[in-house]
Amino acid sequence: MTAPILEARGMSKSFYGVEVLRDVSLELAAGSVHALVGENGAGKSTLMKILAGVYQRDAGQVLFDGAEVDFTHPIQAMRAGLATVFQEFNLLPERTVAENIFLGREPRRAGFVDTRGMANATASLLGELGIDFIDSNARVASLSVAEQQIVEITKALSFDARVIQMDEPTAALADHEVELLHSIIGRLKARGVAILYVSHRLKEVFDLCDTLTVLKDGALVWSGPTSEVTHDSLVRMMVGRAISTYFPPALGTTTVGDARLTISGGGNGYVDGIDLEVRAGEIVGVAGLQGAGRTELAEAIFGAVPFTRGTVTLDGRPVRLRSARRAVKEGIALITEDRKAQGLALQQSVIDNTLLVIRGVFASRTRTVRREAPGILSSLEVSFRGLDQEVQFLSGGNQQKVVLTKWLATKPRVVLLDEPTRGIDVGAKVAVYQLMRELANQGVAILMVSSELPEIIGMSDRILVMHGGRIAAELEPGSSEEAILAAATGTIAGSREDAA
């Protein structure tokens, strides 16, 4: 057996003291396709980025073609022959295909850039991949997503890449485009290129990949030939874990009232056919893979990116939530998934952030809420040096609590949460869960989007699973992680799609 072209041994990485990768090892043989599988947050992306030279590992070794390498900048990896195609393409939309591929190393002739030579080289590279319908001189912005991806792959080829990493390459492709990608991968294999294929789509993993590695919570679960696993055993390896016991008792303690929020036929450019109902006192969890449209659903209900089809009813009254302001006035709150970019004004103080929505929408209540605010903050056990401390210096958990306080002050009747416990410590998580349950007990209708399966299972009174911009399935509370993941990957036709 020949030595693997790429070998990673004992890779470990922590961010801000939290371990994201722990002693992970991987082997890639030339001319093979190796899958890297794991649910959201398992560490696949981190591993890929370390190999690509975007991050630096804390421990471990990387051997490329037998020699140890240490890439401190992505361009080093590219030049060495290790290329990566990320989900967010590193392309300049206004430049041509050829210009993008040769960015930074434009070929010269007599001191001037050899534009014709560049175009020809590009065309021949495309030809090696069997592509004849992309014009080297086309502006990248005019190409479809699939074509842009091909440009990225061609760029890798132009560096004479021996290893190409692909991050969720088929996430944005239509069926026939997936076939094209697979044929390109076939050609790359034939050239001896090794491919690291990161994907959630288990069907593709089984169709395409010779070997695979499963990661869970930053650690290696299993690595070996694809022939030795089945779909079910794979899913079990990805998710099987005991549900932790710190979720507040959910089911049966809250009296669930009438429907607070009802949507029928809701849709816009990003989601379609949304029929859902959240009752007073209910916590509905929304699961799904990245790109399934969950955030878009929350934004549509909140009016930030409104529905253009369908009807929304609040407490029996039809409403048109055309803007976030309208939704806020109707008593809807959205805790966004990125608190730093969307939920907080980082240079402003704790008290100013807490009063953000009140001052902006319910200005007349400012004085009253100003008096109540310290009380709410202390009941959530927010830790800070003073009301005037700038929020950017608080820990993630405390920042999230400030965001929650901001919305609690508006006394909402519907609360939408998008990844409510992302990036916060255990103590703060517990506080958030308890707060959610308390709100539910007070009759608030809660919709929670989350990528954390234990959280979905632990907190939801009902579970919706989204896929491809639609609600693909509705599952019973207490469903298994495997069942949710199966519905999210589209491999099981859930109750919804069957019934439709």
Next chain:
Amino acid sequence: MTTTTTTRPRRRVRLDSTVIVYIALVVVIVIGAILVNTVGRNFFSLGSIRDILTGMSVLGLVAVGQTVVILTGSLDLSVPYVISLSSLIAAETMRGNPNNIAQGVLFALAFAAVVGLANGLVVTKLKVNGFIATLGVGLIVKGYLDTNYQGSAGSVPAEFQFIGATGIGPVPISTIIMLALATVVFLFLKKTRTGHHIYAVGGSVEVSRLSGLRTARPVIFAHVICSVMAGLAGLLLASRLGVGSPTVGSQGGYDLLSIAAVVLGGTLLGGGRGSIWGTIGGVAIFAVLDSVMSAIQFNPFLKDVVRGVVIVAAVAIYTGRGLERRRTRFATKEVKR
């Protein structure tokens, strides 16, 4: 799956921005010609064509330089002062002596280049944005001009004035020079690595950095080019006036006008996309507007009002086009039942 998700952006055939600006130019010419006719004059007379082309030459030089800077995502508000400074340096060095012409040109352009370098360094090393950086540098130069000059100074020898005054038929030499320089810059952008990198850095600093580019260099280069072009504009004005003047740059409103011409020509204010020829089209539009307004004896002060409105309108229209929208999955039209 029952739906076909389209991944190709659905759009009508896109008209190249450069084509659009020349269509607009034709429209403006037609309307202008009609207006001019109503006051009994001929838009297409040799005299008025010469005036338009003359009007294009100074602004054209400045606008070409401004295009390069805007392509990197920066801006240059110091051009009026560089123009004035360069006219003064040239006139004072030449002192009416034709033997000093080369020296005068060299000094003027050298100083212009230094200002451009200062602009570029403040933007890239001090990490101050282009608008503020060039505003500050411009003010610095302005103070120098205000202190040392109370009025025009120096004198330009007749041989140099020749450039500003003569032409081949109706086409002034100054316009030919401007078009020649525009061509040089155009080729620079198309055919040199730095030119390509200027577009890259303006399109996305991140992508450029990831590809191993040194992102400061193209920006500094762009600022130097812009200031040198402004310096050339100052030389041209000196040639026309016969002297150097500390106010000729600011009086002409070249900062705002050059930005407007660039935007009209289809270059994105954020950088990364644009063309020299589009800018020339924008310059032509302003020159025609100017000439028409003079011909119909539009009050010169109201001209500024018109200019102000046109500039803002141009940016407003083009801002809408530049925005990128998130890819949609489903049709956004309401489905009527």
Next chain:
Amino acid sequence: MSLTTTSPTFGSRALGAIRVLISPRGAVFLLLAVLLVSVTVLNPNFADPSQFIRFIQRVSPIALVAIGQYFVIVSGEFDLSMGSVITAQVVIAGNLIGQDESKSVPVLLLMIAFGIVVGLVNGLVTTLLGVPSFIVTLGMMLALLGGVFYVTGGSASGNPADGFREIGRGGIRGVPVFDIIPWAVIVLAIALVVAIWISKSPFGKTLIAVGDNVTTQQFSGVRVWWVKTRAFIISALCSTVAGVLLVGYAGVHPSVGRGYEFIAITAVVLGGVVLGGGRGWVVAAVAGAFALEALFTLLNFADVPSTWRDTIQGVIIIAAVAYSAVAFRARRKTRTPQASPISGKEPDPDGDPAQSAHTQQNHGG
């Protein structure tokens, strides 16, 4: 871990005050003190109350435009039309009041209305049409000046009635110690009080938050366009009042307002207000105006020609912006470069290292 509440002692308050003085926030006050002392050293008469109050009178129009520019800058925008608004208002006053004092009040009302309209246009074109504010206000400047010159035929047009000019020129006379308390100083004091009140009001706080992070405000249901437009209206009104004062001692002159927007920006930047918005104190902006004028006075006494003012302003602007960029970048943690829904895609959950860490946390049980 609960809310810490301690009543501040005098010592800790004093310490806090000193800390503020040295920080970028408070540095302008220190600078102002140093400059005032320096001026007094060069010219001891300066400290004479009757002289000093005249100094304040001189600064009043500058401080007023600094206040207006402060509100615009703190919301993340720029107003480059201030000088031309001043000129336009001065010309309106000169032409419409003439020598007829009884027209003062109606014309004043007209000027205020005009200021509101200018601010409205600046604000709406910036927010609703999406044109960068420096272009909108530069275009407004061009249009206003063109309009003004059109009306006046390019030349200065007489002086309005003395009664109107009294506002800028005169004051309460016969006051002990100060000799005279100029109306300009009173106007400035009132304006400052109003400005402080606005900045503490819900609108004022929302304005700063808008400058800090527009996206968060959009997700909070705030009408960003209306918030920013009001800042532009305030700015135009400040220019208007400054114009009223300037009629008093500068007379009607087509270049009366020239350069005021840059003076305003310099003052605001000196006061530690961050260009780009989200941070800054209106009192500091006013202190910046005082410091700037004190600096010019100092240079005057040192026989530096006043023509260097623009150069000095240019240096201050660049230095202050570069300094605050460095100082605040060092203090601030890196923001998550996540794309917002307005411009991007659903972000990669593993993209932010801090955020991907969370999945490691919940399996203690």
